[in-house]
Amino acid sequence: MTITSRELASLTPWQEGAPEPGPALAGEVSTDVCIIGAGYTGLSSALALRREGFDVVVLEADAIGFGASGRNAGHLTPTIGKDLPTLLKMYSLERVRALLHLQETAISHVEGLIREHGIDCEYEATGTVVAAVHPRQHAAIDRAAEAAAKLGVPGELLDESGMDRRGLPRAFTRGYFEPHGGVLHPGRYVRGLGDAARRAGARVFEGSCVTAIDEGSPALVTTSGGTVRARYVVIGTNAYTPQLGRLKTAGTRIQVQLFKTEPLSRDQLEAVGWPGREGIYTAHELLESYRLTARNEIVGGSKHVRAGFGTKVLADVDETVASRIEAVFYERFPELKSVRIARRWGGPIFLCLDFLPVVGRSANCGSVLHSVAYAGHGVALASYAGEMVADMVLERDGPGRVLWERWNVPTPPEPLRWLAFQAITRFLLAVDRRADASAPRRRIDGGGASRA
Numbered sequence: 001m002t003i004t005s006r007e008l009a010s011l012t013p014w015q016e017g018a019p020e021p022g023p024a025l026a027g028e029v030s031t032d033v034c035i036i037g038a039g040y041t042g043l044s045s046a047l048a049l050r051r052e053g054f055d056v057v058v059l060e061a062d063a064i065g066f067g068a069s070g071r072n073a074g075h076l077t078p079t080i081g082k083d084l085p086t087l088l089k090m091y092s093l094e095r096v097r098a099l100l101h102l103q104e105t106a107i108s109h110v111e112g113l114i115r116e117h118g119i120d121c122e123y124e125a126t127g128t129v130v131a132a133v134h135p136r137q138h139a140a141i142d143r144a145a146e147a148a149a150k151l152g153v154p155g156e157l158l159d160e161s162g163m164d165r166r167g168l169p170r171a172f173t174r175g176y177f178e179p180h181g182g183v184l185h186p187g188r189y190v191r192g193l194g195d196a197a198r199r200a201g202a203r204v205f206e207g208s209c210v211t212a213i214d215e216g217s218p219a220l221v222t223t224s225g226g227t228v229r230a231r232y233v234v235i236g237t238n239a240y241t242p243q244l245g246r247l248k249t250a251g252t253r254i255q256v257q258l259f260k261t262e263p264l265s266r267d268q269l270e271a272v273g274w275p276g277r278e279g280i281y282t283a284h285e286l287l288e289s290y291r292l293t294a295r296n297e298i299v300g301g302s303k304h305v306r307a308g309f310g311t312k313v314l315a316d317v318d319e320t321v322a323s324r325i326e327a328v329f330y331e332r333f334p335e336l337k338s339v340r341i342a343r344r345w346g347g348p349i350f351l352c353l354d355f356l357p358v359v360g361r362s363a364n365c366g367s368v369l370h371s372v373a374y375a376g377h378g379v380a381l382a383s384y385a386g387e388m389v390a391d392m393v394l395e396r397d398g399p400g401r402v403l404w405e406r407w408n409v410p411t412p413p414e415p416l417r418w419l420a421f422q423a424i425t426r427f428l429l430a431v432d433r434r435a436d437a438s439a440p441r442r443r444i445d446g447g448g449a450s451r452a
Helices: 003-013 039-051 083-089 093-116 135-151 158-167 188-199 239-242 265-272 317-330 379-393 416-437
Strands: 027-036 057-060 126-131 156-158 174-178 203-205 211-215 221-222 226-235 252-261 279-282 288-292 296-300 341-351 358-361 370-373
Touching: 027 174, 039 057, 039 188, 039 226, 039 370, 039 379, 057 135, 083 093, 083 126, 083 135, 093 135, 093 188, 093 221, 093 379, 126 135, 135 156, 135 174, 135 416, 156 158, 156 221, 158 174, 188 203, 188 379, 226 279, 239 252, 239 341, 239 370, 252 416, 358 379, 370 379
Parallel strands: 027 057, 027 226, 057 203, 126 279, 226 370
Antiparallel strands: 126 174, 156 174, 211 221, 221 226, 252 296, 252 341, 279 288, 288 296, 358 370
């Protein structure tokens, strides 16, 4: 049964106002490319391949933007991998520079898509601040700034006076400002991509869950309502990919939760500061994220994540996790103790062990391609996935080569995967708790910042 727009909006506030899903696949169709998944990956692939003259069919199990594309926090950031210092430890300087070039290209690509297709997604080119909440985290901020300088990445290290100059919320004591990117409305953005794909001539079928993929020449993709014969198949299902029986060792499905406050009043905004409206990530091992919406709501979350054993699907929202996340929010923003949490939501992301996307072709058949596992930073790279897919189909070079030619680190099988996740997250939470236990706040008194 196809999901309704009302049911979709109940899953994530970003889908409020979404139209009813379009028709499902019925019968048999033939095409050049069958794309599975109508999120950023699938829709950007549809646009890129239509531009190259391919006939395209998109199959979506539920509705456009049902997954992470319609549920994320809306940060368009230069982040790729875990962080720059970690990338430099893992890879050569040349490879890291290629990864950063890819990410910068992806950010510009998103901005270009918004302009080209007139997508009204409330995009604000605010940049992003990676922020510390305790002096214990300052060294990590400094290492990131040093790595960025070494690599020639634009940015600015913000000491206490720099944080004050930008008017950032006082819970954050040091930061690194990344000028490229900003924040957007994920639901409007993904629906805008869907509209653009349809205008470009792609046939998009919603409520069409894929039940089988038979590799061959042509490949045969089966749904409950019909079949698609295609020269190429593109898998753009991210955290839902293992449910297709594909890429089971590519990553781990992790459940992330977010919240949105009611709109802040003018007085509340003035109390918080934040005139630049930058997206904020913290320097925790399990990071927190915060941003303002166009209606001056604060969207925040992450930090406390969950993973199910094997193929177990977890509830989108766990009340205990929600309470913990919201308690942290009120610690960071005590000026907003009276502000109500208006919505809670969540969903799965896909995470590879090295935090890099998994891009490439099926080992059995070069005509089945995939781009998944964006580690929670997929607005840029999932939107650029279409360009990478087009490059692979046409066998031409492109910035994405640094991903599709790399060896993907496989995740261990169960029960090792689940046990490792539990051990690692508990350790990282313990590290973060030490920083949180005595986190100071900057006080702006005309003579710099100090403990409050």
